Amino acid sequence: MTNIWLVMFAGGLITFGIRFSLIYLFGRFEIPETLKRALHYVPPAVFSAIIFPEIFLSDGVPDISPANPRLLAGLLAILTAWFSRNTLVTILVGMAGLFFFQWVQ
Amino acid sequence: MSEAKRNFIEGARAEAPILIGVFPFGLIYGALAVNSGLSTAAAQLMSSILFAGSAQFITAQLFSEDTPALVMILTIAVVNLRHILYSASLAPHLKDLSLRWKVLLSYLLTDEAYAPSILHYEKEGLARFKHWFLLGAGGSLWLLWQLSTAIGVFWGASIPENISLDFALPLTFIAMLVPALKKIPMVAAALSAGVVALLAYSLPYKLGLILAALTGILVGALLEGRQSAREAR
Incomplete structure (x- = not known):
């Protein structure tokens, strides 16, 4: 099993380092425009990279069919998120959808 | 009342x-x-050691997938790299503070503390005790x-283990991702990252995740660059 404490301390140190970096180095370093632009795309890219395998694969194999309850529940959640823009509602509808599609099969 | x-x-x-x-985000995270x-101790202490909402959700998700430590650390670094923008933007306002203050305020520098503070600083200019504002917001x-x-x-520990909530984490990511998909480069970044994540899923050490994220970031940045070049013409 992954050593979570190692991950947390190293990750915490890096996170602090990032936040502290330019406050400490004020005036001695400019962020290149390209990096600035790229940083906006970090959240959608990372979230998507996690979501896709979770809903399109079952047991590591692509399963794009109505027999895949996670895919159906995921699509339902995407619609819910788009229209409600509410995290809690999205999670509740998605979980209810998952239980429903699993139960139907 | 003192100025501070x-x-x-x-x-x-x-x-x-x-x-x-x-508040609800903290509940859901816990x-x-x-x-x-995660053990209750690890789940709780992550909130003070990392103190970064989305990175904590992602760490919990990767932990449940048995991701190697190095890949998890790398992912945390990529996810939190955006804080460098906040660091750069607040730096001129904090430049005269002691090292101790800089360390404390850097630790507290999250998206949610940055937003009201920079608004306040841009309005108020260089007041003497304004670092206390950031301390109040971040603290x-x-x-x-x-x-x-x-x-x-506490609540999560009382949910019986046979009720699987593992799907709730990807649902949380859907809830955070979908409302941000307003412009073509954003959609392209998300789609390309997702497709690469599927294609590269069988790579060892979950490296597919990093590869997918970097692809999405690159695609988004390139498309935005092309768009603004076209508009500039």
Whole structure:
């Protein structure tokens, strides 16, 4: 099993380092425009990279069919998120959808 | 009332409406973190050691997938790299502070503390005690984040183990991703990252995740660059 404490301390140190970096180095370093632009795309890219395998694969194999309850529940959640823009509602509808599609099969 | 104290309270007050939105996130994080297999101690302490909402959710998710430590650390670094923008933007306002203050305020520098503080600083200019504003905003957020995590951990630990909530984490990511998909480069970044994540899924050490994220970031940045070049013409 992954050593979570190692991950947390190293990750915490890096996170602090990032936040502290330019406050400490004020005036001695400019962020290149390209990096600035790229940083906006970090959240959608990372979230998507996690979501896709979770809903399109079952047991590591692509399963794009109505027999895949996670895919159906995921699509339902995407619609819910788009229209409600509410995290809690999205999670509740998605979980209810998952239980429903699993139960139907 | 001293000037410092007034700035502190003003910061906490500016943070208050944000806290209302953050509270359920802390609850959800705490509950899902213990449900993903983290010990209650690890789930709780992550909120003070990392103190970064989305990175904590992602760490819990990766932990439940048995991701190697190095890949998890790398992912945390990529996810939190955006804080360098906040660091750069606040730097001129904090430049005369002692090292101790800089360390404390850097630790508290999250998306949610940055937003009201930079608005306040741009309006107020170079007032003497304004670092207390950031302390008030960041400190109240920190306190609420610990508290909501604790309630969530407590609540999550009482959910029977046979009720699988592992799908709730990807659902949380859907809830955070979908409302941001307003422009073509954003959609392209998300789609390309997702497709690469599927194609590269069988790569060892979960390296597919990093590869997918970097692809999405590159695609988004390139498309935006092309768009703005076209508009400039």
